Amino acid sequence: MSRRMALSVAAGAVVLVGAGAYALAYAGEQPPALTHSTARYTAPEGGRDGSLTFATSVTASSGVKNVKVLAWPQNSSFAKNKLTAKDMAAAEPAVCVPFKKHTATCTYRIATTASDAGSSPRGVWHVAVLATARNGATTLDTQAADFLVK
Template structure:
């Protein structure tokens, strides 16, 4: 084998290894990704409480640390200025269970009483989500899902 071919092969291998290492380092710095966010509201009945259930899958290369959830009416003051990441740190947490190597399935569920339903604004509501990975990267989706009361 000629010396030129050997040098070219070695140079190509070094280039590919460097590109792969960069890609892995870059992928490790990505914020969490939310997929399949859904919200389901069930009004209370005469003999049972209602509920709000929000679910999403969260993918984070370092693992999912927390998912915070806040439901708010579209007619509220939040319509002009959506919640910030800092404000969302005080929201309620979703329960997350691993569903893959770097993915967790997260569920937030709250019971809705008849009194809560009667005093809540009617119409469209939004769900804001703050996902944080174990490296501290965050993703804020101010309208991850919608539902109607």
Template sequence: MSRRIALSVVAGVVVLGGAGAFALAYAGDQKPSPALAHSTVRYTAPEGGHKGSLSFTTEVTAPSGVKNLKVLAWPEKSGFATEPLTAKDMAEVESATCTPAGGNTVRCVYKAAVSDADAAGSAHGAWHIAVLATAKDGHTTLDTKAADFTLA
């Protein structure tokens, strides 16, 4: 191998090595967004004069800790099917109650009573649960279909 080719190869290795180190350093500075796990929803229709209920449970993990979890149930046959929900849409919805579950993980539960009037006035069919998880460092995760249920 000629000396000029050898120098070019060494220079290329140095440049690529430096770029790789920069990429790793940059990736190390990035804080992961909150992660959702074990999400479940349970809907019970009102019956016989008794209220029904909607209950959503999930675990949220964030390295900096979890600040809050916003929850919204929405019907599949709504405007959100064509214009997807955004974090801004979720800003004013209700929050779940979160309790420590070990480490940087919390278990969040959202419960709502469902009256006969609520059920009668709601769209029947598929519904989704949207959640916005916010970490203490400000990172967010929006999952517009964290869980699904059917309103019959």
């Protein structure tokens, strides 16, 4: 192999190794990803409480630190003034259970009384989710799932 060709091969290898290291470092900085988000609302009936159950899978390369959930009606002020991470500060936490190395299954459940249902706006509601990874990266999905209150 000629010296020029050997230098070209060596330079190419250095570029490939550097690009691979950059790709790994960049992948580690990705914000959490939400998948398979579902919401199920059951109205109170016959003296029984209803409930809202929300579930999602969260994947974060550094691990999942926490997930906060907020249900909001489509005709609320959040529709006009976009919901922010700051708005989510007082939201309630979901319970997250590790599923795979970097993925957790998170569930949020709240009971709904007849009084709650009677005073809630009718129509479409959205579920907002703020997922925080162990490295501090966050993802806010203001409409991770929807449900209908009749």
